[in-house]
Amino acid sequence: MSVNLFRPIRYSVFAIALLSGVAYAVAPPVTGGEKRADKKNQEDPEYVAEMKAKVFSKEAISVANGEHRFNQTCVYCHGYKGSGGKAKMLQGRDFDADYLFKTITKGKKRGSLVMPPWKRTFTPEERWELVTYILSLSEEK
CATH class of the missing domain: 1.20.5 (Single alpha-helices involved in coiled-coils or other helix-helix interfaces)
Structure with missing residues (x-):
């Protein structure tokens, strides 16, 4: 019962x-609405330009940070030191820094190959560090 x-x-x-x-x-x-507001502020063009200036002012450190991040996330498709693989080779190519930043941010689709957008994964500073590393690869010919 x-x-x-x-x-x-x-x-x-x-x-x-x-x-x-x-x-x-x-x-x-x-709760946590501040974090969302911070994320939106991070994509503000003025903030992105500020991060670009900051990263390029300490280029040696930025290249090292970018290399570390590249080896964790990009090497599978772009190969060791950008030597190529599933995606195009990055070594020895002349890139515009703003083009690279936009491509990393928004991703790219070429046929069946898809580079994911990294906007939600990396901060603008981290994306600019990737750009400095990729630009350093073009100098190593």
């Missing part, structure tokens, strides 16, 4: 847990 008494309580607890989970999935808490 005690089992029958607790059955409605168990079902109501289950229903409350289920509904609160659905409510959270549909409308997550508002």
Whole structure:
């Protein structure tokens, strides 16, 4: 008889847990809105230009950071030191820094080959560091 008494309580607890989970999935808490605002501010053209100047002012460190990031994320398609692979070779090519930044940010599609956009993964500073590394590859001919 005690089992029958607790059955409605168990079902109501289950229903409350289920509904609160659905409510959270549909409308997550508002906390952390500052982070979203910061992300939007990071894509502001003035901020991107500021990061470009910062990265190019400390080029040696930026190239090292860019190389580390390149080896973690780009080497699979672009090969060791940009030697080529699934994607085009980056070594010995003359690139415009702004073109590289835009390509890294927005990605690229060429036929069935797709380079993903890195805008949500890397900050503007990290993307500019990748640009400095790729530009250093063109100098190594």
